[in-house]
Amino acid sequence: MKAGDLDQRVTVERQSTMPGPLGQPVNVWAPIATAWAAVEPLVGREYLAAQAAQSEVTARVTMRYRRGITAQDRVIHNGTTYNIVSVIDVRSGHRELVLMCKAVG
Secondary structure: OOHHHOOEEEEEEEEEEEEOOOOOEEEEEEEEEEEEEEEEEEEEEEEEEOOEEEEEEEEEEEEEOOOOOOOOOEEEEOOEEEEEEEEEEHHHOOOEEEEEEEEOO
16 A cells, blocks of 8 residues: 555444434444545446336445444545445555445435
């Protein structure tokens, strides 16, 4: 991994539960890390499902290793939200993470 390839800023967020105004639990997304990364779109596919046009974008986000990032987290890049599908620790070396992601909405 070359440092020059990590030229885009991403934010990794994790969902947590906080008490709402009436004491009920409310799910919120909170940032856990902001990092430099390489974001590469892999597939753009449009299809018809339930008589409505849907689009699916898959991206690969490569960043320096960070402990604790899981598939329950999400990535924000340039206003686009991506759900993390899988987290890959390249060669189990704790130097580089590859996040396979799917765009939300």
